[in-house]
Amino acid sequence: MRFDFQRMLPIASSAILSLTIAACGGGSTVTMNIKSVSSGTTTASVLNMMEELSSGMPSFVTGTNYGSAAVGSGGLESYKLYIKEIRFCKSLSTNGTAYNSPEDCSSIYKNDSDNYDSFSVTSAASVSTGKYYDLLSTTDRASLTQNASITNGEYNYGVIDWYRPVKIKATVPRSAGDLKTTGCASYSTSNGNNICVQSNFTGTLAESTVDLNNGGTWFKFLSTFKVDGSSGTAVDLAFDLDDRVFGGADVSNGGIQTPSTVCPGSSGTSCGIMVPLVKLVPVPRKSSESTLVETYDMTGPSTEWKLRVDVYYNSADSNKTILAADIFPIPTTSIASSIAAGVYVTSVETSGTTTTFKNYDGSTVLSFTRGTSGTGTLTCPSGATLPGCSGTGAMSWTTRTVRTL
Numbered sequence: 355m356r357f358d359f360q361r362m363l364p365i366a367s368s369a370i371l372s373l374t375i376a377a378c379g380g381g382s383t384v385t386m387n388i389k390s391v392s393s394g395t396t397t398a399s400v401l402n403m404m405e406e407l408s409s410g411m412p413s414f415v416t417g418t419n420y421g422s423a424a425v426g427s428g429g430l431e432s433y434k435l436y437i438k439e440i441r442f443c444k445s446l447s448t449n450g451t452a453y454n455s456p457e458d459c460s461s462i463y464k465n466d467s468d469n470y471d472s473f474s475v476t477s478a479a480s481v482s483t484g485k486y487y488d489l490l491s492t493t494d495r496a497s498l499t500q501n502a503s504i505t506n507g508e509y510n511y512g513v514i515d516w517y518r519p520v521k522i523k524a525t526v527p528r529s530a531g532d533l534k535t536t537g538c539a540s541y542s543t544s545n546g547n548n549i550c551v552q553s554n555f556t557g558t559l560a561e562s563t564v565d566l567n568n569g570g571t572w573f574k575f576l577s578t579f580k581v582d583g584s585s586g587t588a589v590d591l592a593f594d595l596d597d598r599v600f601g602g603a604d605v606s607n608g609g610i611q612t613p614s615t616v617c618p619g620s621s622g623t624s625c626g627i628m629v630p631l632v633k634l635v636p637v638p639r640k641s642s643e644s645t646l647v648e649t650y651d652m653t654g655p656s657t658e659w660k661l662r663v664d665v666y667y668n669s670a671d672s673n674k675t676i677l678a679a680d681i682f683p684i685p686t687t688s689i690a691s692s693i694a695a696g697v698y699v700t701s702v703e704t705s706g707t708t709t710t711f712k713n714y715d716g717s718t719v720l721s722f723t724r725g726t727s728g729t730g731t732l733t734c735p736s737g738a739t740l741p742g743c744s745g746t747g748a749m750s751w752t753t754r755t756v757r758t759l
Contacts, residue, residue, distance in 0.1 A: 437514065574700045679698065701716075
């Protein structure tokens with residue numbers, strides 16, 4: 355079992371991992387590719403587009419002591435992951451964000467040369483090539499391209515396992531002084547996790563190795579993904595890292611910390627950087643088509659957080675039927691350890707112009723009418739504390755971006 359506690363510890367301006375499926379007798383051949391959404395193109399017909407999409411969404415910084423890193427130079431520059439295995443499964447038992455008993459699975463990618471339990475931050479520090487791949491690097495994504503086979507059938511779930519230590523290089527911009535990853539001087543233990551302790555946040559930008567609090571997650575296809583040997587079918591595994599790396603003063607539960615006296619602009623306090631887990635959502639398509647992603651940054655009843663909503667659909671579908679979605683709150687002017695890093699969307703319903711997103715337990719997460727601006731209603735998640743959100747919260751947005759993956 356792998357538990358996804360979703361502590362806001364490091365998801366690429368969105369990026370996709372493309373699994374192209376072609377006929378192969380009783381099974382199908384899978385070609386796995388990864389390409390960055392941040393280098394995608396903007397749909398020109400959409401109004402009020404945000405600028406510099408090629409560098410990710412603009413960093414969302416509103417407070418003196420807090421900030422978040424957009425993907426690209428001067429923000430989140432690298433995120434290296436050691437992927438253990440990616441599987442598509444016909445059935446899976448889930449309990450909240452945890453999973454167990456995956457059955458009738460086909461392995462898409464596998465690199466399990468190390469023992470999951472014994473592979474530590476020390477082990478990761480000695481690995482230079484062949485295992486870690488930078489999900490923000492065109493070269494590294496190309497290196498992951500390979501052929502694999504998958505058994506024909508109907509798949510409802512996917513599982514991705516990785517080794518817990520990840521390598522990150524980032525600058526979190528703040529008006530009180532930027533926070534940089536400068537390498538881990540030592541590690542301390544908190545709740546069973548190894549916390550990277552940097553000597554400072556202002557030195558030369560360098561890679562820091564962070565021990566995530568779990569090594570796996572699951573996803574559910576919004577409709578059954580059928581593999582029958584026909585050619586030209588693909589699945590894009592999409593993820594979004596923009597604004598997900600968050601840092602500031604008095605962040606005591608981040609994956610990266612400093613001693614109490616070296617927080618820039620906040621004498622006598624400690625600084626921390628939260629490094630989020632990678633959460634992937636599957637988007638099926640034909641190889642001749644492409645995936646579009648609509649991104650909404652919604653504001654709600656409090657200025658302390660915003661809501662990021664990514665919805666994915668097929669370029670050939672004039673109705674823009676949602677094939678996958680990802681929803682997660684992002685801290686803005688303060689940090690709270692109880693703010694969840696994401697919400698699992700396992701079903702989407704449309705009634706008239708209203709789209710309703712539902713969680714794994716069938717409860718409503720969010721409802722709104724898609725458009726360049728508008729309002730919606732968030733059901734405050736029971737597993738997280740969102741300041742100002744009790745029962746339901748009114749959400750609104752004034753811009754929407756659309757990109758082609």
